[in-house]
Amino acid sequence: MSDIQGFLRNDGRKGIRNTLVVAYLVECAHFVASEIVQQFRNTPHEGEVQLIGFPGCYPNEYAAQMMEKLCTHPNVGAVMFVSLGCESFDKVRAANAVNASGRPVRTLVIQRTGGTRSTIRAGADWVRQTLAQIAAVPRVKMGVDELIIGTVCGGSDGTSGISGNPAAGKAFDLLVAEGAACIFEETGELIGCEEIMAERAVTPELGNLLRESVQKAERYYATLGYGSFAAGNAAGGLSTIEEKSLGAYVKSGDSPISGLIKPGDIPPGAGLYLMDVVPDGDVRFGFPNISDNAEIVEMIASGAHMTLFVTGRGSVVGSAISPVIKICANPDTYRNLSEDMDVNAGDIIEGVRSIAEVGQEIRDLVVAVAAGQQTKSEELGHREFILTYKSFEPIGPACLPGAA
């Protein structure tokens, strides 16, 4: 049993937060949108009004779908779009999607609202009224089996694969056993793990698709000339992409793999899912995920209520829309950055606690955060967000064998 009181949305999905997002639809509208959000700093609504957006002026189907999924995420209560006016983003389609979901939505076009100051004023007025409106969203009991949880690692070092990632994997095993849907990703950081991972698929066809998704990542990164590997990974003791991958892989735990999804696909039920984050087709638009928050945003688009973020070198990020729980794998980093870390998995390195004990702590924290407890990054005000250009083909039926 849990004490989670979810926010009930019209489509029946339940959220653990009730945020109002202000989304700019091109970089030219970024400043105005961020100023609307800034009006709520140092008010009781600080943290509830959050900035997201897409910078490009050229159309992109992936970005359009991601924006719709994000704006109809169960943690979101209302949406304000801020458009310059001449960009290619289809603001009418986006607003219709939010409207159809039963959420309050408003689109401000700067070119038709009188400019910067007028748009900020009009935006802040609407946000103020709408916050009062979404405060009345019904609260209902929500079980662990209604949660979708993502996991990501960033700033990995040689401790990540020994402490933080195995502990996150243990938490995933506990959550999957309780009926939650758990998502792991970074196919570019599963290079070298494709065979052992394919064996865990619930069907042989899915196993082949898991293997192919990693092979696609390998080709993609080979074209780019860099693996998914930052200089700091080497300083932290990781020598190769496959060493980093094996450490990252263990955060998936030991559950069978129930499906392969792409950004924006909602897991159809309980179980463990791999998210394929590498674009389909020829290499276009650059690196698949230019920084950790791009991966976090993709899992949120697939419905993640929160994300487990394992770090060794020490990341400080949070996210818009869904809280981030930061698990520090390295005991020295934990001591140095404890104000940013939710869980000290470095205890495992120092022999103070076992992987099972830290895994249980993470699972318990997931439930507490779902019930309203603020994570460190939420308290600090971190609300990072990034969305850029990509392209994907839709998944086929063999990707989700359990979905009737």
Add this chain to the structure above:
Amino acid sequence: MSGKSSFGPFLLLSDKDNVLVARANSPEGLEVALESGPVQLGRDIPMAHKIARHDIAPGDVILKYGMPIGIATEAIDAGAHVHVHNIRSAYTPTHMLQDADGRSAGVSL
């Protein structure tokens, strides 16, 4: 796993492995009792970096977690640092800066 899994501050993660992982920063000169006999660390080994469990020949596959993590590019003596200077990826080259040894550029023991 059978046999020893810990050699002073170094961990053996899988019986199949030919590397050990430092669970603490380990200073140059520290004596470590390996299966083949005692060795002295030839340099500081930062936490989470690796040393050779036994002598490794050029072209040998490096095993950690019981899985391949790269290929030795030169002979590596038992107890020596195993890292970007003497192993390579079987997939894509490793991007690194001068601090890859784990002790320069703001990284210290």
